Amino acid sequence: MPLPADRPLGVALVGYAFMGRAHSQAWRTVGAAFDGPPVARKVLVGRDEEAVGEAAARLGWEEHATDWRAVLEREDVDVVDVCTPGHLHAEIAIAALEAGKHVLCEKPLANDTASAERMVAAAEAARARGQVAALGHTYRRVPALAHARDLVAQGRLGEIRQVRASYLQDWLVDEQAPMSWRLRAETAGSGALGDIGSHAIDQVQFLTGQRVSAVRGRLATMVPERPGADGPEQVTVDDAAWATLELDGGAIASVEASRMATGRKNALTLELYGTRGALRFDLESLDELWFLDTTVPVTEQGFSRILVTEPEHPYLEGWWPQGHILGWENAFTNQAHDLLAAIAGGEAYAPDFADGLALQRVLDAVIASDADGGRTVTL
Amino acid sequence: MPLPADRPLGVALVGYAFMGRAHSQAWRTVGAAFDGPPVARKVLVGRDEEAVGEAAARLGWEEHATDWRAVLEREDVDVVDVCTPGHLHAEIAIAALEAGKHVLCEKPLANDTASAERMVAAAEAARARGQVAALGHTYRRVPALAHARDLVAQGRLGEIRQVRASYLQDWLVDEQAPMSWRLRAETAGSGALGDIGSHAIDQVQFLTGQRVSAVRGRLATMVPERPGADGPEQVTVDDAAWATLELDGGAIASVEASRMATGRKNALTLELYGTRGALRFDLESLDELWFLDTTVPVTEQGFSRILVTEPEHPYLEGWWPQGHILGWENAFTNQAHDLLAAIAGGEAYAPDFADGLALQRVLDAVIASDADGGRTVTL
Amino acid sequence: MPLPADRPLGVALVGYAFMGRAHSQAWRTVGAAFDGPPVARKVLVGRDEEAVGEAAARLGWEEHATDWRAVLEREDVDVVDVCTPGHLHAEIAIAALEAGKHVLCEKPLANDTASAERMVAAAEAARARGQVAALGHTYRRVPALAHARDLVAQGRLGEIRQVRASYLQDWLVDEQAPMSWRLRAETAGSGALGDIGSHAIDQVQFLTGQRVSAVRGRLATMVPERPGADGPEQVTVDDAAWATLELDGGAIASVEASRMATGRKNALTLELYGTRGALRFDLESLDELWFLDTTVPVTEQGFSRILVTEPEHPYLEGWWPQGHILGWENAFTNQAHDLLAAIAGGEAYAPDFADGLALQRVLDAVIASDADGGRTVTL
Amino acid sequence: MPLPADRPLGVALVGYAFMGRAHSQAWRTVGAAFDGPPVARKVLVGRDEEAVGEAAARLGWEEHATDWRAVLEREDVDVVDVCTPGHLHAEIAIAALEAGKHVLCEKPLANDTASAERMVAAAEAARARGQVAALGHTYRRVPALAHARDLVAQGRLGEIRQVRASYLQDWLVDEQAPMSWRLRAETAGSGALGDIGSHAIDQVQFLTGQRVSAVRGRLATMVPERPGADGPEQVTVDDAAWATLELDGGAIASVEASRMATGRKNALTLELYGTRGALRFDLESLDELWFLDTTVPVTEQGFSRILVTEPEHPYLEGWWPQGHILGWENAFTNQAHDLLAAIAGGEAYAPDFADGLALQRVLDAVIASDADGGRTVTL
Structure with a gap:
């Protein structure tokens, strides 16, 4: 799954609480800190229209949205970054992978093993298509x-x-x-x-x-x-x-x-x-x-x-x-960098969903x- | 000198080496981290057309320029951030103040006392017009x-x-x-x-x-x-x-x-x-x-x-x-926040040019x- | 069991390896560091006549002996300090208590629970006679x-x-x-x-x-x-x-x-x-x-x-x-001081043999x- | 000046305040800690008869005395350890050296340079006779x-x-x-x-x-x-x-x-x-x-x-x-050991009086x- 030829890699972030803030900082910073493919912070996704709109403006996203399923259909979105509470990880991540997106999923992979197993299966299938499914154990990037x-x-x-x-x-x-x-x-x-x-x-x-x-x-x-x-x-x-x-x-x-x-x-x-x-x-x-x-x-x-x-x-x-x-936040930027490198190079990224399971x-x-x-x- | 009513505060940054990188990170981050007036990273200024163009793209500036005097004439630029080598501080900062801009000048204020004294005089005159002239002893913001x-x-x-x-x-x-x-x-x-x-x-x-x-x-x-x-x-x-x-x-x-x-x-x-x-x-x-x-x-x-x-x-x-x-870099964001607050509130900012002298x-x-x-x- | 009226409290030490050296230092030093009853380092006991003789000279004991049972019969010995390997603790400590001596026993109390139980029984009987049976968990005196x-x-x-x-x-x-x-x-x-x-x-x-x-x-x-x-x-x-x-x-x-x-x-x-x-x-x-x-x-x-x-x-x-x-050694002197205070004051000493059990x-x-x-x- | 053939090296200590206590601990301990010539703690010297008597008993000296000049005449005293206030160092140390004794003098060597110069001269003369004149900058022995x-x-x-x-x-x-x-x-x-x-x-x-x-x-x-x-x-x-x-x-x-x-x-x-x-x-x-x-x-x-x-x-x-x-005190024992080695071996000891000057x-x-x-x- 090669990089888009004519545009930056588009990122959608789902969630804008503590982890969403940290990931926003990473996506905002990675291009200045590291070489790698250009990135566009396309859309921030949340349930509350007003709150997610304010967050998108503040955290530097081009747009905001409340329907993550609709976001998965966008062609200008290549990476879906899942920062929701854990019990929503499986549904969003699997759908994103099935929609052909690269996925970065915050830890824990899921709240239960059955969900985690389905996520691993989806990731394996996606990997065969050249997609990356990454798990956010960010401390590995300290x-x-x-x-x-x-x-x-x-x-x-x-x-x-x-x-x-x-x-x-x-x-x-x-x-x-x-x-x-x-x-x-x-x-x-x-x-x-x-x-x-x-x-x-x-x-x-x-x-x-x-x-x-x-x-x-x-x-x-x-x-x-x-x-x-x-x-x-x-x-x-x-x-x-x-x-x-x-x-x-x-x-x-x-x-x-x-x-x-x-x-x-x-x-x-x-x-x-x-x-x-x-x-x-x-x-x-640290x-x-x-x-x-x-x-x-x-x-x-x-x-x-x-x-x-x-x-x-x-x-x-x-x-x-x-x-x-x-500081603590820099590890998130390092993580974004490694994820971009894996996407660009077609390499494996660790930890992956199987590690999470x-x-x-x-x-x-x-x-x-x-x-x-x-x-x-x-x- | 009230904030612009209908647009974000425009910032021009002169210099894109080590300090320019750190200041860029601060301007890029301050709006997400803190409440305060909105900021637009308008233009990055340097002598080498190609290099400054690349730096502007990488560091997230809307435009780049090689003629800092021309930049001072822009109406959409409200703040001039001087990150050049020290022997250029006086000329640029004084001109920026005289052009009605707020100025953040990296330390040292100047390489010689005579230049520093002229800068203080310019800052005093500007302060009477509601402008802020700030000195970048950033460690005060750790x-x-x-x-x-x-x-x-x-x-x-x-x-x-x-x-x-x-x-x-x-x-x-x-x-x-x-x-x-x-x-x-x-x-x-x-x-x-x-x-x-x-x-x-x-x-x-x-x-x-x-x-x-x-x-x-x-x-x-x-x-x-x-x-x-x-x-x-x-x-x-x-x-x-x-x-x-x-x-x-x-x-x-x-x-x-x-x-x-x-x-x-x-x-x-x-x-x-x-x-x-x-x-x-x-x-x-730290x-x-x-x-x-x-x-x-x-x-x-x-x-x-x-x-x-x-x-x-x-x-x-x-x-x-x-x-x-x-980390070390966060102090620069804190500094940008304090500077914006001083501009918005019409308050004094310390350290100022007199402190530098x-x-x-x-x-x-x-x-x-x-x-x-x-x-x-x-x- | 009052202190001897006309002479210092006599101490016998059994063992002169690592712990024997540390205890010797304590007995040598306690009178200079702390107020308390005067102490005489009467006899160092060991199995090897020549080695224990050399050790006694070096470590500052008046005499040396190879038969600990004979030492227990001496009237000028009031305290028996047991620094042998653990499997000998029970026999020596019990005999010393039965001979009317105060006992300081290095940890562990014993290598097996049955021995430890017999030691506790002997200590309880001795306590009724005004004797102290102390266990050497010296770190409590750091x-x-x-x-x-x-x-x-x-x-x-x-x-x-x-x-x-x-x-x-x-x-x-x-x-x-x-x-x-x-x-x-x-x-x-x-x-x-x-x-x-x-x-x-x-x-x-x-x-x-x-x-x-x-x-x-x-x-x-x-x-x-x-x-x-x-x-x-x-x-x-x-x-x-x-x-x-x-x-x-x-x-x-x-x-x-x-x-x-x-x-x-x-x-x-x-x-x-x-x-x-x-x-x-x-x-x-420490x-x-x-x-x-x-x-x-x-x-x-x-x-x-x-x-x-x-x-x-x-x-x-x-x-x-x-x-x-x-340093590490001072805790042993502190321990000797507390033991002497307990003997002089007729007070309980902790840890005792029951703590060891x-x-x-x-x-x-x-x-x-x-x-x-x-x-x-x-x- | 060979070691005495038939008896331990006799030490006299002048002073029994803080430094006197620390030096007493060193002389009491050195023989147990290190190999070296045997030492006898012969006499503790002070001005107040009652107080020095009590100190001698507590700190483990055989005798006490109030007239340091008389002590210098004793044949069983080989080493004079000077722990008085600084203004008395010169008089005692010079007299001791002239009486043929080895001297350990606490720092400072003297309160004034003229006294220090006389001490150095006395030490040089004594050194020619095989005597050691040592200065107590004990931290060198940490x-x-x-x-x-x-x-x-x-x-x-x-x-x-x-x-x-x-x-x-x-x-x-x-x-x-x-x-x-x-x-x-x-x-x-x-x-x-x-x-x-x-x-x-x-x-x-x-x-x-x-x-x-x-x-x-x-x-x-x-x-x-x-x-x-x-x-x-x-x-x-x-x-x-x-x-x-x-x-x-x-x-x-x-x-x-x-x-x-x-x-x-x-x-x-x-x-x-x-x-x-x-x-x-x-x-x-330390x-x-x-x-x-x-x-x-x-x-x-x-x-x-x-x-x-x-x-x-x-x-x-x-x-x-x-x-x-x-701990801190062990350095004093190390110092005593080095001093004894210098005396026994006829070697130079550092720091000496010239170092003090x-x-x-x-x-x-x-x-x-x-x-x-x-x-x-x-x-």
Whole structure:
């Protein structure tokens, strides 16, 4: 599916909340930061005519629309970027793929495994037609994490044996924080596990290049009831989750996710321990990668704070001189760049929908293990 | 000078190198991030027709031009953003002000004091006509530094007695790094002192709210000769500079700037010590502000790592949820926002050209002190 | 059991390896650092006549002996400090208590629960006679951890919900590291779990003031075979261990222990998250306690690095002025001081043998859970 | 001057305040930590009979005395350790040397240059007789700093160009902190400069192996009057001091010392920037050395946190396993060990009295420069 010859690649974005804002910033910026095919921000799609109109003006989209199905019929739209709540992903993404569009779908792929399986099937069919179906685990495009993956792939850590991952936030510490759709199983699927634990698990697999083969899990709901619109309401998802993961390359990973970790704002932390070296990372300091190399003299060994802002580091050619740090949002621009490159080059893009489905199965296994008192569930 | 009634505020940007890229990103983003008057990126100006045309397309400007004087005559241009090398600032900024435009001028204001004085005069005349003349000491718009200034202004540090400031880079460590205009006195004015030491001194004055009243200074050129186009050439500016500053509020500040600080990439570090508290900051971790409050029990005192990403922090309403860190570039968007607010509200903008002139006089005093063996020079 | 009227309290130390050296340093130093009853280092006991003689001279003991039973009969010995390998603890400690001596027993209390139960019985009988039976979980006497416990006890963290504990070392990363008694189940009981995981679990209970009520656990042996004296030998203990602990106050703790965490030398890390505040600690920086207080304005919240060296901090009256940091060894002197105070004052000392038994039962439960595929084991 | 054949080396310590306590700990510990000649703590000397008697008992000295001259006549005293206030150093140290004793003299060598010169003459004469005259700049024996010096000496930093040193404390922040002898020029010589700035300057010379050849200085007294016994009294020494130092190897160092740096407790910080690498250190985390090596690939460069606790690190053979951190006091034991080795081996000990005199001259030059408005003073 070659690039359009006579016009820029047209993008439609569905959704304009937090993720929609971040993706808008990426599409607005990618052409200035990176070489690649030209892009037109054609249309922003939402349900509320007035609100989506205002958002389109503010976020820099040429048009707005309320009927995403109609948008899929437009010939000047080549890419559909799905930033809706999770339970709408499957319907929109599948329709977009069937309409011949490239798709970028925010994580989670879907709220349930059946939907995810249908999405994978649609993506496979689309891939045969030259379309790209990409999953938005954007943190893979944080330069420090991309660099970490490269170091692992180059063997700088040797064989990885132990991984520690956590994602700690604190926005539910207050017992009076109100009930919301994120705290109900029927709308959110799961709680901390699916929302942020999923990022941690995706990174474990991304960084090690290994797949989860078995899990043991535990979930907890620390504040079981919160103020709802009509009085106290039951929280039906987890506030915190723990798991140990066996990886098919032999490593063992621990994962902990929490929305109750007072004072930790957005702390996705990762530690990899291998036979030749080790790595540490914290998303709250996302330009830093800490690397320990056991091949230097023992008297000089220590974790090095690599400021991942050198021109030689991943994605840095698009940004600023060394030492000028990047923020959270830049990873979205990097993601847009990689997606455009995959579309232009006809290459595979990772993570794809199958990766999303595999991750969903790991999350399901954690939940199943917890339901069975913590026993091992094999994938 | 009211906002145009029927169209967005038109911006012309002169220059498209490093600073031009950063300013373009700011103008491209400000409307999505913040409320404020709508902006049109009308025209990018440069000397090389082809290059400026390509840059305009890439950086998202409607048009490009090579004759900045002609641009000043356009009625749809309201703001002129000057990102040229320093020796061109005076001519363009003064002409733009005289043409009735608002001006944002990158630092340094000028390479020499006489030019700076003419710019101040032009700015004063323009201010009487309702125009804004702003100086681009962008680091004042880093949220952590704006927050630091607020804490000082609120008296959380008490009376400030001692300040330590440094700006450390390492891009000249290699003796074979080639000669350039930045290393010649006639084009660059000074070296590390003017280029980065100026940021440190601006912050000292900004954060404390005090003005430099006397200085002692030292300059050094550690690698006196570098490879030029025609063989070895003399470096005629400083590689590193040191100063102690007396402030009119009674504090004493030390300042150190260097391009020879191996491994320090962009380390603008600031420490303020007052009778009630203290602050620390490092631009390489620009979302963090370290605050010590002596009014808490002594057993609980320590420098607190404040992650300056809460909605209540300066500028954060424009950005992402707590814990989602910002990068270097966001400060430019914050700057554009403040400039638009000043234009829309008819308010004063700081720093202005007079601040730039005052800073230039401090730099001159450091150089004069060094020339006199280090003796005190009073301002 | 009053203090001897006419002579210093006599101490006998059994064992002179790593722990014996550390305890010798404590007994040598305690009188200079703290007020308390005078102490005489009477006799060092070991099996090898020549070696124990040399050690006694070097470590500053008046005499040496090879028969610990004979030492128990000495009237000038009031305290017996047991620093032997774990499998000898029960016999010596029980005999010493029955001989009317105060006992300090290094952790672990014993290698098996039956021995531990007999020790507790002996300690209870001795306590009725005014004797002290103390367990050497020395890290409770690290000033930062004692201060952490105080902050929790004062309610500065509110209700604690989530705890993260790990103890990471790396001395088994090398696959060629030789077989030793520590790697055989019959001599060591367990591996990383019992050796260092036990410290982490003790701290979880000490800091929160809560007891473990249920556990889920996992163990792994990453290098199953190592070079022995007669060729490759099976490693029969864990290299790494993971657990989640339910505490009787409602909190949940995760614990991870490893000897395979490349680059982590002695990293006992602790994180406590409560409704009002949070704490963080790392034994590799043992003078620092990181405290976050949610009752300060949100714009000023952050983890504060408290340097626990103020005169008002626990144990600091015995040491140096503020900012003069303490090392690992000082905790042993603090422990000796507390033990002497308990003996002199007739007060209870914590942790005691019953604490050691309770901890052993937690470790057993972790092992049992792992053996059952990870399912919950209730205590 | 060979070691005594039939008895341990006898030590007399003069002074039992802060430094006397630290030196006592060193003499008490050195034999257990390190191999070396046996030592007897013979006598503690002070002016107040009762107080010195109590101190001797507490700190573990065999006897006490009030007449230091009489102690010098004792044949069983081989080493005299001078921990009195600075104005008494010269008289005692010279007499001890003339009496044939080895001498360890705390810093500063003397309060005035004339006394220091006489001490150097006495030390030279004594050296010809095989005696050691050592100066107590103990921080040279902090393992991380000794390791830093080794790395520099091995060329791991290349040619050093720029050094940054500071020593920041905060015990005079409170304006009501009372007057004391340390704040009067006649008793203390100088203030922050001589007390702590001297440590920073000693480290600059120690670490670089270069000597100060010229200085520019500034002094300030921020709180000029403090409560004295009879009402307000003038502070006649500096609260803070700044200097830039030219070194004879071509490097330039900045030095800042302060007793007004709110929240900094004992922050001797050092940064060395060379053509091949860089080092950073902070005495508040004294087991850590941060090393940056520019010879590794640029994508892996960063400051490495070396935990200086490996057996291969300086002095660590005397202490605990890797990761078991040392405190401030251990450096005194290391110093005693080095002194004993010098005595036993007939080797030179550094720093010696001549080093103390040279340092005093640097301090004098800083003061002279300040008095001359900051101008360069050449040494």
